[in-house]
Amino acid sequence: MSAAVIAVDAMGGDFGPRCIVPASLDCLSAFPSLRLLLVGQSCVLEQHVSAYKKEIDHSRLAIVEAEDVVGMDERPTLVLRGKPRSSLHVALEMVRDGQAQACVSAGNSGALMAISRHVLKTLPGVDRPAMCATIPAGRRPFLLLDLGANVDCTAEHLYQFAVMGSMAAQLQGIEQPRIALLNVGAEDIKGNQQVRLAADKLLLADDLNYQGFIEGDGLFRGEADVAVCDGFVGNILLKSSEELARTIGSKIEALFHRRWYLRVIGVLAYPVLRQLRRELMPEQYNGASFLGLQGVVVKSHGNAGQKAFSAAIRRAVLDVEQDLPQRLGARLAPLL
Amino acid sequence: MSAAVIAVDAMGGDFGPRCIVPASLDCLSAFPSLRLLLVGQSCVLEQHVSAYKKEIDHSRLAIVEAEDVVGMDERPTLVLRGKPRSSLHVALEMVRDGQAQACVSAGNSGALMAISRHVLKTLPGVDRPAMCATIPAGRRPFLLLDLGANVDCTAEHLYQFAVMGSMAAQLQGIEQPRIALLNVGAEDIKGNQQVRLAADKLLLADDLNYQGFIEGDGLFRGEADVAVCDGFVGNILLKSSEELARTIGSKIEALFHRRWYLRVIGVLAYPVLRQLRRELMPEQYNGASFLGLQGVVVKSHGNAGQKAFSAAIRRAVLDVEQDLPQRLGARLAPLL
Numbered sequence: 001m002s003a004a005v006i007a008v009d010a011m012g013g014d015f016g017p018r019c020i021v022p023a024s025l026d027c028l029s030a031f032p033s034l035r036l037l038l039v040g041q042s043c044v045l046e047q048h049v050s051a052y053k054k055e056i057d058h059s060r061l062a063i064v065e066a067e068d069v070v071g072m073d074e075r076p077t078l079v080l081r082g083k084p085r086s087s088l089h090v091a092l093e094m095v096r097d098g099q100a101q102a103c104v105s106a107g108n109s110g111a112l113m114a115i116s117r118h119v120l121k122t123l124p125g126v127d128r129p130a131m132c133a134t135i136p137a138g139r140r141p142f143l144l145l146d147l148g149a150n151v152d153c154t155a156e157h158l159y160q161f162a163v164m165g166s167m168a169a170q171l172q173g174i175e176q177p178r179i180a181l182l183n184v185g186a187e188d189i190k191g192n193q194q195v196r197l198a199a200d201k202l203l204l205a206d207d208l209n210y211q212g213f214i215e216g217d218g219l220f221r222g223e224a225d226v227a228v229c230d231g232f233v234g235n236i237l238l239k240s241s242e243e244l245a246r247t248i249g250s251k252i253e254a255l256f257h258r259r260w261y262l263r264v265i266g267v268l269a270y271p272v273l274r275q276l277r278r279e280l281m282p283e284q285y286n287g288a289s290f291l292g293l294q295g296v297v298v299k300s301h302g303n304a305g306q307k308a309f310s311a312a313i314r315r316a317v318l319d320v321e322q323d324l325p326q327r328l329g330a331r332l333a334p335l336l
Numbered sequence: 337m338s339a340a341v342i343a344v345d346a347m348g349g350d351f352g353p354r355c356i357v358p359a360s361l362d363c364l365s366a367f368p369s370l371r372l373l374l375v376g377q378s379c380v381l382e383q384h385v386s387a388y389k390k391e392i393d394h395s396r397l398a399i400v401e402a403e404d405v406v407g408m409d410e411r412p413t414l415v416l417r418g419k420p421r422s423s424l425h426v427a428l429e430m431v432r433d434g435q436a437q438a439c440v441s442a443g444n445s446g447a448l449m450a451i452s453r454h455v456l457k458t459l460p461g462v463d464r465p466a467m468c469a470t471i472p473a474g475r476r477p478f479l480l481l482d483l484g485a486n487v488d489c490t491a492e493h494l495y496q497f498a499v500m501g502s503m504a505a506q507l508q509g510i511e512q513p514r515i516a517l518l519n520v521g522a523e524d525i526k527g528n529q530q531v532r533l534a535a536d537k538l539l540l541a542d543d544l545n546y547q548g549f550i551e552g553d554g555l556f557r558g559e560a561d562v563a564v565c566d567g568f569v570g571n572i573l574l575k576s577s578e579e580l581a582r583t584i585g586s587k588i589e590a591l592f593h594r595r596w597y598l599r600v601i602g603v604l605a606y607p608v609l610r611q612l613r614r615e616l617m618p619e620q621y622n623g624a625s626f627l628g629l630q631g632v633v634v635k636s637h638g639n640a641g642q643k644a645f646s647a648a649i650r651r652a653v654l655d656v657e658q659d660l661p662q663r664l665g666a667r668l669a670p671l672l
């Protein structure tokens with residue numbers, strides 16, 4: 001297949017270009033056929049790029065001017081109308097116009113979603129795109145959606161998320177992904193009306209491996225490959241579980257520092273602690289795919305560091321290689 | 337103060353009397369002035385009690401006959417009307433009639449809530465009682481409510497939960513509890529309508545130390561003493577965080593078993609691992625108080641073991657000693 005070209009919103013996120021530029025250079029080294037377009041204020045970006053002594057292949061890294069920057073707390077609708085030359089907007093237009101195959105951003109999620117829908121449009125039949133990512137910390141990783149794009153969801157939305165999540169899991173190599181709806185109990189009388197109605201719809205979908213309701217504990221016990229919920233629940237669940245895992249990691253390290261002899265044991269236990277940190281820290285899984293758009297868009301955590309932002313670019317490369325939007329579209333057409 | 341008398345629904349939960357009876361005997365040893373009423377099928381309960389060789393002071397432990405048992409997945413409304421002689425119902429009536437000062441149950445949450453409201457009534461001004469518990473695993477423990485009693489909440493409900501949670505935290509010794517509403521972002525444009533309207537109400541409440549919105553990660557970073565959300569979010573958050581902490585604990589133990597020399601280091605690291613398990617495992621915090629009722633009701637996890645169920649009884653003893661319902665009532669009267 002031809003080389004992937006990815007438009008990177010280089011101004012977004014809490015750390016902006018000083019994290020995004022080195023992460024992009026790392027990815028160029030890791031993927032020899034990758035091409036990146038760094039979109040943003042070119043004078044700023046050129047400075048950051050030239051700060052690297054590395055030999056840069058300029059046929060694979062271009063800077064694209066976009067004078068406006070979207071703040072993390074600006075209202076999506078105002079950004080959409082008021083800042084047509086933001087790095088976010090320009091990056092998405094490059095995907096629409098075929099100059100790039102994916103857009104990656106650590107910027108304002110709401111604005112990214114609004115402008116994505118406006119510029120790229122949704123796949124036929126899809127009401128609302130959903131943010132979907134792999135959650136690693138439990139017994140086995142699972143896909144969770146929606147992660148915050150849609151705080152209020154109808155049963156139809158939850159149903160569409162389940163169909164899209166199932167397809168995304170299949171593309172990641174899970175043959176018959178076990179789909180579950182997140183709820184406060186496993187019995188069919190439990191939960192709010194949206195969840196119960198979505199369950200009714202999913203029970204009728206023969207070609208989905210729908211398992212029923214799953215509770216919060218079942219999620220981390222590995223009872224589903226794809227867990228579906230509204231964006232309010234998903235966002236809180238994602239952020240809380242990441243922080244909880246991080247806190248427990250720090251707690252362990254602190255415990256090994258309480259006494260001198262524990263410190264010695266801590267040094268001996270280093271391989272275990274390193275392995276644990278690797279399993280608990282979500283950096284390597286950073287990058288939520290927007291499912292349901294006519295193009296690949298990946299949202300990085302706003303506070304992603306260099307390594308985490310690289311993971312988001314990697315996620316976009318995979319989504320491009322797997323032709324995610326086209327294959328989702330083909331799968332959805334007969335269902336929706 | 338006089339001895340607490342607690343009515344224990346001895347038939348509830350996944351393990352029923354075989355866990356609840358020994359947990360009750362443990363509590364009688366731990367609290368010399370406590371009296372317990374074990375409510376349930378007396379023939380079954382007598383067998384379980386007599387299986388213990390321990391000297392039992394029958395002036396402090398009585399068995400109260402209740403022939404019906406409520407299943408974990410029975411519909412609350414059907415249980416309320418159809419099983420007036422269930423252990424749950426009888427235990428709550430003993431609280432209403434002054435024979436006990438609190439009820440503890442590991443049974444069907446929905447039924448416990450419905451029958452509590454029916455038998456004990458809510459405090460004046462309170463629309464819906466909320467389930468509130470201490471969440472331990474993060475940087476510092478915090479109170480979370482609602483934990484599942486109310487899957488759909490209006491702004492008014494969330495506001496009332498905040499007022500009640502603040503009072504509960506004060507009774508636990510936190511002078512100016514920091515109250516926060518759980519949301520998908522910290523900015524005031526974020527979230528669903530209920531959360532935004534509840535924030536408007538809380539901003540006007542001068543005597544609450546309201547901090548604004550809190551995200552999932554802030555929760556485990558210790559940014560609030562009381563976190564308020566609807567029961568759908570709270571239930572999923574509670575169960576997922578408990579299971580995640582448990583999974584990480586098991587993961588660490590498994591890592592120390594991978595190689596023989598790691599096993600040796602694991603033995604050396606035992607004090608650290610034991611301490612960690614103690615901090616991560618939620619058993620000691622089991623027991624959610626129902627806030628907003630005219631009586632003390634504590635819900636134990638359905639799958640609570642002996643130690644965890646003892647913690648729920650302990651929670652009820654504290655709530656009785658602190659006169660929780662009366663003090664909540666006095667605090668709420670001018671506000672609601």
